[in-house]
Structure formats: structure tokens, C-alpha cells
Amino acid sequence: MTQIKPMKIRKAVIPAAGMGTRFLPATKATPKEMLCLVDKPLIQYGVEEAVAAGCTEIIIVTGRGKTTMEDHFDKSSELEASLAAKNKTALLEVVRSVSKLAKITYTRQAEPLGLGHAVLMAKEIVGDEPFCVLLPDDIVDADVACLKQMVEAFNETGSTILGSEVVEGAAISAYGCLDCTVDAKNPQLLAVKNMVEKPKAEEAPSQNAIIGRYILTPRIFEMIEGIKPGAGGELQLTDAIKALLQHEKVYGFSYKGKRHDAGDKQGFLRATVELGLKHPVLGASFREWLKAFPV
Secondary structure (H helix, E strand, O other), X not given: OEOOOOOOOOEEEEEOOOOOHHHOOOOOOOOXXXXXXXXXXXXXXXXXXXHHOOXXXXXXXXXXXOHHHHHHHOOXXXXXXXXXXXXXXXHHHHHHHHHOOOEEEEEEOOOOOOHHHHHHOOHHHHOOOXXXXXXXXXXXXXXXXXXXXXXXXXXXXXXXXXXXXXXXXXXXXXOEEEEEEEOOOOOOEEEEEEEEEOOOHHHOOOOEEEEEEEEEOOHHHHHHHHOOOOHHHOOOHHHHHHHHOOOEXXXXXXXXXXXXXXXXXXXXXXXXXXXXXXXXXXXXXXXXXXXXXXX
């Protein structure tokens, strides 16, 4: 079993080609990734986290009807000129900062053939170097960006790192689950022996669920190309990582922070409230309004 020599993580892949059916009718004409959580679209939270982890190039895997994401991160000369003419300097800086976050490259996933397939679409852009994968549905509120914590773990191990959190009871059946042991030197690291996709609670090998944060070595592309389609004819990233276990070490990582599942309506509403309460401008007045809200 080999272990790669650590390289600096420079690139992050954000799969964003899904249809967002759980948010219909809101996502009939608007990409789910562009739904606004407090005052920023979901996709921007993901890009900002990747940048905070040291990534300088973001690869967004898009699909049909996703061009508003490209517009969002592009320079908007007309809007900037209008804000400048009205002397709205604070808003002007906000708008400019979005287009300067990072170098953003787009690639298309023509068919929704699974997360593994979406990652494979970035192969030519990523090249032969380790990279991050970030699912924009998962918003992680942390003092130190979740991906930054994971990059530090990668620098320590030189191995694939999977974001993980403890999920108790029957809820574990909604996640990929790690069969793992805690590393003796670093309790945040979980040495992975196997992975089980959506196990029954009584059959789960642990309570350590995989969340939407990954640091992958470039060998993952070979593994994706070698696996067979799973349920629904899709290429599953989990299957590719299981294949990778035969060649390289893989670790789970118990990050510090709180994850919000913004991939469904209930989770999105909860994330809106919790992040709204922490907003530096809106938080105090929002809290007072909630206190007065009739139960």
C-alpha cells in the first residue's frame, strides 16, 4: 500500500449539476446552488470555504440551466458602475469581492450519472495532484473552515481524507458509514478499513458518517473509471474510494464545527435561522424579532 508525498492543495471541485428536485418549485428555473442562505447563495459559501483552505482554483461541475452561477462569480461592469455612480461604496466592494474570490473554471456534466461521475468530469482540469471536493448542500459553520482543518490533516498523512461526523440512531441509514478505528496519535483521524453505504442502524459498523467534504489523491480518477455503475446506473464516489483502499490509506476526519444540511427544506430553514442569528449586521435585530415571535 502506497502513500503519496504531500503536495499543496490548490484546487477544489464543487459538483453542482443536480436538478434540485427537493426544492421544487423554487428550483424549476433557479439552480439549487443559487438559493440564498441569509445573504449569500449556497455555492458562494462553498467557494469561500475552499478559498479559506488555501485553494486558488475552483472547478464547478455544472449542467443545463446553471449559467446563473457563472454570472454570479463574473465581473458585473454595469452593476459596479451603477453602484459607483450612486456612491454605494460598501455594496460596490461586496460585489467586487465576489468576482475576485478565486479563479473559477466550469465543466459540464451532460447527464446526472452520480457523484463519482461528476468528480470524473474535472479530471483534465485537476491533473495529477490531490484536490478537494466540496458538496454545497453541506454548510459547515466553524471557527476554522472545515476544509482548512482537513487540508492540515492531509499535510500530516498524505492520504485521502473524508469529512466525518457522529450520527446516532436510525439517522445513520441516510449516510455512508465508516468502518474505522481512531488513530492513536490524533483522535480526529479515523483509519478507514471499509465503508458501508446507508446501512441499517443495527448493522452500521460505527456512528461515523461521511459528509460532503473530501480530499482526494489523483488516483481516485483511475478508481472511478474502473468501477461499475451502482444503483440507478450511477458511478458512486463511495465505491471508488472503497477501491482506493486497496492501494492507499484512507482516513476519516472528525472536524470541529456544526454542519447544516441545506439540501432539504427543513435543513435549509434551520440553517437560515442559525446563520441569521450569527450575522454581524442582521443578527441582533433578528434575535429580538424571534423573541417577540408568537409560538
